[in-house]
Amino acid sequence: MKVLVTGATGFIGRLVVHHLREAGAELRLASRHPETLGSGSEAVLMPGFDAPAAAFLALTRDVTHVVHCAGLNNCQGDATEADYRAANVELSARLADAAAAQASGRFIHLSSIRAVIGARVSATIDENTLAAPQCVYGRSKREGEIKVLGAYASHGRSDAAVLRLPPVYGSGMKGNLATLMRLADTALPLPTGALTGIRSLMSSEAAARAVSHLLSHSGSLRPIYIGADVPSVAVAAVIAAFRSGFGRPMRLIAVPAGLMRPAAAVLGKRAFWDSMTATQICDPSLLISQGWAPETGTLERLAELARLGEPRLPV
Secondary structure (H helix, E strand, O other), rough: OEEEEEOOOOOOOHHHEEEEEEHHOOEEEOOOOOOOOOOEEEEEOOOOOOOOOOHHHHHHHHOEEEEEOOOOOOOOOOOHHHHHHHHHHHHHHHHHHHHHHHHOOEEEEEHHHHHOOOOOOOEEEOOOOOOOOOHHHHHHHHHHHOOHHHOOOOOOOOOOEEEOOEEEOOOOOHHHHHHHHHOOOOOOOEEEEOOOOOOOOHHHHHHHHHHHHHHHHHOOOOOOOOOOOOOOOEHHHHHHHHHHHHHHOOOOOOOOHHHHHHHOOOOOHHHHHHHOOOEEEEEEEEHHHHHOOOOOOOHHHHHHHHHHOOOOOOO
């Protein structure tokens, strides 16, 4: 078995590489910075979205499976709609077209729950949730999903799957979770009593294990899967876990949401506040029913992340 992993130096991609290497898979690693991948695997430059078709055919030649982790995430504040479309739609489409034509095995496409729901919407999300992305990033991820599944369908194949992830935590994380972690690393009191949201999170290691599972399990693939730790956790408990890991005093005070919401608006943080008070619960029952085991110690893992800082995983 030979697996092509794109985005192999990324936040989740490097863990996917680690898990597949531990499982004994032969790897071809594609990255914008292949010189950083070290020895032990075939490392190649990831083609741009506008590269010739031959570049994508060469990339996918002689591989069994493809794990597509490369993309532009929603933490790039200066990214334009064109940037998101190039990285998350066009690149995904070109790669899937080439893989469907000549890679004999499965194609696992990493996506996000932002492909179906906005950050400030309260809902339970499963594989049947109707897609209603509410940001440029989310729309690009949803269109990328459609392109990948469509490319395989056009070749009469059903061995491509989309893995939608909630906010993922781990070494090198960005976004709102990284913001909460920075906020927790202070002795100042924090008004977490008004943070009533409950959120599904997922460890980066659990995400990598889900990829390995989808590549190797014996049953047929479904087109969409949802990943998440079990159970979901309160946002206030996330901050408390970070503070515990940092060895900081809790000092978490209850401030009514009616006071915090206008204050957040004045500070230009209304979107962040609304996302922290929304409840989004992801249901990974389908993955679990097929033999995948979710992470169940989310708060303990978050505290450990704060305690250890930024441990490095060898690639």
